[in-house]
Amino acid sequence: MLTPPLLSVENLTIAFPGKTGDSIVVDGVSFALNRGETVGVVGESGSGKSMTALSILRLIPEPGRVTGGTIALDGESILALTEKALRRVRGGRIAMIFQDPMTSLNPVFTIGEQIAEAVRLHRAEEGLTGKAAWDEAVNALRRVHIAEPERRAKQFPHELSGGMRQRVMIAMALACRPDVLLADEPTTALDVTVQAQILSLIRELQREIGMAVLLITHDLAVVAETCDRVIVLYAGKVMEMADAQSLFDDPKHPYTQGLLASLPENAPQGATRLTYIKGQPPTNPGKITGCPFRARCPKVIPGVCEKPLPTVQLEPGRMIRCHLFTESGNTEASHAER
Amino acid sequence: MLNVENLTVHFPIGRGLLVRAVDGVSFTVSKGETLGLVGESGCGKSTTGRAILRLIPTTAGSVAFDGRDVLSASNTELHELRRRMQMVFQDPFASLSPRLTVGKIVAEPLEIHNVGANAAERRDRVTELLSAVGMPVGAANRYPHEFSGGQRQRIGIARALALNPEFLVLDEPVSALDISVRAQVVNLLADLQQQRGISYLFIGHDLSLIRHAAQRVAVMYLGRIVEIAPAAALYSNPRHPYTRSLLASAPIPDPSRRRERAPLEGDPPSPVNMPSGCRFRNRCPFAQPVCAERDPELIQIDGVAGHHSACHFARELPVWSPLESYLPQG
Ligand SMILES: Nc1ncnc2c1ncn2[C@@H]1O[C@H](COP(=O)(O)OP(=O)(O)OP(=O)(O)O)[C@@H](O)[C@H]1O
Ligand SMILES: Nc1ncnc2c1ncn2[C@@H]1O[C@H](COP(=O)(O)OP(=O)(O)OP(=O)(O)O)[C@@H](O)[C@H]1O
Ligand code: SF4
Ligand SMILES: [Mg+2]
Ligand SMILES: [Mg+2]
Numbered sequence: 326m327l328t329p330p331l332l333s334v335e336n337l338t339i340a341f342p343g344k345t346g347d348s349i350v351v352d353g354v355s356f357a358l359n360r361g362e363t364v365g366v367v368g369e370s371g372s373g374k375s376m377t378a379l380s381i382l383r384l385i386p387e388p389g390r391v392t393g394g395t396i397a398l399d400g401e402s403i404l405a406l407t408e409k410a411l412r413r414v415r416g417g418r419i420a421m422i423f424q425d426p427m428t429s430l431n432p433v434f435t436i437g438e439q440i441a442e443a444v445r446l447h448r449a450e451e452g453l454t455g456k457a458a459w460d461e462a463v464n465a466l467r468r469v470h471i472a473e474p475e476r477r478a479k480q481f482p483h484e485l486s487g488g489m490r491q492r493v494m495i496a497m498a499l500a501c502r503p504d505v506l507l508a509d510e511p512t513t514a515l516d517v518t519v520q521a522q523i524l525s526l527i528r529e530l531q532r533e534i535g536m537a538v539l540l541i542t543h544d545l546a547v548v549a550e551t552c553d554r555v556i557v558l559y560a561g562k563v564m565e566m567a568d569a570q571s572l573f574d575d576p577k578h579p580y581t582q583g584l585l586a587s588l589p590e591n592a593p594q595g596a597t598r599l600t601y602i603k604g605q606p607p608t609n610p611g612k613i614t615g616c617p618f619r620a621r622c623p624k625v626i627p628g629v630c631e632k633p634l635p636t637v638q639l640e641p642g643r644m645i646r647c648h649l650f651t652e653s654g655n656t657e658a659s660h661a662e663r
Numbered sequence: 664m665l666n667v668e669n670l671t672v673h674f675p676i677g678r679g680l681l682v683r684a685v686d687g688v689s690f691t692v693s694k695g696e697t698l699g700l701v702g703e704s705g706c707g708k709s710t711t712g713r714a715i716l717r718l719i720p721t722t723a724g725s726v727a728f729d730g731r732d733v734l735s736a737s738n739t740e741l742h743e744l745r746r747r748m749q750m751v752f753q754d755p756f757a758s759l760s761p762r763l764t765v766g767k768i769v770a771e772p773l774e775i776h777n778v779g780a781n782a783a784e785r786r787d788r789v790t791e792l793l794s795a796v797g798m799p800v801g802a803a804n805r806y807p808h809e810f811s812g813g814q815r816q817r818i819g820i821a822r823a824l825a826l827n828p829e830f831l832v833l834d835e836p837v838s839a840l841d842i843s844v845r846a847q848v849v850n851l852l853a854d855l856q857q858q859r860g861i862s863y864l865f866i867g868h869d870l871s872l873i874r875h876a877a878q879r880v881a882v883m884y885l886g887r888i889v890e891i892a893p894a895a896a897l898y899s900n901p902r903h904p905y906t907r908s909l910l911a912s913a914p915i916p917d918p919s920r921r922r923e924r925a926p927l928e929g930d931p932p933s934p935v936n937m938p939s940g941c942r943f944r945n946r947c948p949f950a951q952p953v954c955a956e957r958d959p960e961l962i963q964i965d966g967v968a969g970h971h972s973a974c975h976f977a978r979e980l981p982v983w984s985p986l987e988s989y990l991p992q993g
Contacts (some may be wrong), residue, residue: 341809367841368841369841369844370811370812370813370814370839370841370844371810371813371839372841373809373812375811378711378761386808393876415693423814424839425754425757425812472931472932472933473933473935473936476933476935483707486677486704486705486709487704487753487754487835488704488705488711489704489705491704492704492909510839512703512810513838513839514753514835514838514867514868515868516701516702516703516704516909516914517868517870517909517913517914518703518870518909518912518927519703519704519906520868520912520914521927522913522927527928543839543840543841543842544869544911544914545811545842545916546914546915546916547872547914548916549916549917549918549920549921550914550915550918550921569918570918570919572921573916573917574919574920583843584841584842584843585916586848587842587845588841588842588916589846589871589874589875589939590871590915590916591873591916592677592875597853598850598853599846599847599849599850599875600846601843601844601847601850602843603848605797605799605800606799608799608800610800
């Protein structure tokens, strides 16, 4: 009775060719997304979160390439779809809220036209064509709490504030009632009251149509409030995967621990400076054998962490990639403590 | 250092209609101080920042920087002022020229203002700036599109710091950054402030970060400042219903404290069609008939110097308890 996940990503690798060889920005990422669930993706800026999401719609910018792995929607390979079939999936079964609303909205069309066009393309069979599609676009704007949606629908992207553009993107993505929503920093540009409204709108749609959400965000509080499970990326690799509660209660990976410690909420009482992870992420993580975090890791075990990263299943649903959790790492670590 | 008085920016949008984006905003920022600016998306925060630097025309009001009138400054004066006042833009994607290398982007203000004896000196300065914001070595020779959102934001910060400004408008400077880099950048800004006495107008949505980074915080709603106070007072004893909604809506980084929030009801009115009286009244749980009749002025809250709220009942609001506005889940 094993049903395949709605979306599954296996061993995904993405590279950008360059003068000095390929730079690998996503390296062997695997995860599954089930109907109705919300999975958070957090991690260092530049760790490959957006590229992972973009690859699911085959939208990696040139000259980037998927160089390995599989992506399947309901068991069907997305990487093998024809261009035509792909266009049906994009914005239809899988919708994306892009990190940069300004570059993904067309400056020469009003926002209402842009949403209506998406509705016509994907929901024509429901009779949403012509004027009906326009009305649906206005409704979509109303649902993301844009005041005076009729007037706003006739405006161009540059006439809106940053947060309004963001909401237009969200309205467009949700207007097509997708099975999978890839949301890349969907609420970063929004104030917390609108953020709360949008997140509850997303939850509502999840209950209604069983939409699955991949939520990329730097906002750990949003993750804590909305995600069932969390994936922690570092330098293109999944470092830790756990249910949200366990991750916040007991982060296991030194990188995850460093991330949580950086929260202003977790700063020592009265501290004037915030904690942060010292050092820089590697420029070309693909070139590094062993743990890509080791140069910054406070718990590094010399002689061990240079070895290929292990994948350790701590308990069902809890995965970690760190030498501290292997046989040899354990012994070395306890030696070091003595 | 900076004195903003009755700043007003209206955008004409045809048929005689006006968007009252900023509608009579006044505040000061002292030397070496950070004023946080928070509020509803679209309430006029970025417009306020841009108007102060005279990047857009102002409808009314005055801006004085170090005793000099910014809004009526001549072009030469403005050139000089621009060197001392800089802005980090909200949108890291739109604000960096795609044709220039990162090194050129950061060097540009140095060239415009003739800083640095020669190209080599400027290059050193660029390298120093990029490493200060935590960009990888070699970034200077690459183009903005080769970087992630957060990395581009740091390029914008490096550029704004290039001329050693005395006043910086930071428009959501760290929203696109992961929390570790965010912490690092906030520490960097604090260090610069300590060393050089820079003042910041720090626009943001992350309330816990603003609490940490700012000495005073102003809350905007629909083109107006509705509350302004020292950070500690604002967060522990908010005296405007909108500020309370904001604080109550902020998510908490702990799944066990996950709650269904009592949402702020209704939608903000349009900045074209302002309601009579208080602008928050159609969403305010405390609204009374007087709120529709009279536009509330900022009034002083007893006991805390510099704490002002524009609510008719600012002094009468019940004691603030953040937990009351949460409903337990399930
Ligand atoms: N055109 C390109 N050429 C070379 N490298 C690129 C290009 N575009 C992106 N990259 C690199 O790919 C890596 C992953 O980028 P991605 O946008 O996925 O990061 P991210 O995790 O979404 O970061 P952020 O949180 O800052 O948005 C980055 O290190 C970036 O420098
Ligand atoms: N060029 C313009 N023409 C017409 N209206 C404009 C223009 N620029 C901004 N506005 C309007 O002015 C208001 C304030 O916009 P502003 O960008 O200052 O908001 P903000 O507080 O920075 O919001 P956010 O948090 O979403 O960035 C909005 O209603 C916006 O639509
Ligand atoms: S003045 Fe009235 S409407 Fe405005 S915030 Fe206060 S109580 Fe609410
Ligand atoms: Mg990204
Ligand atoms: Mg703004």
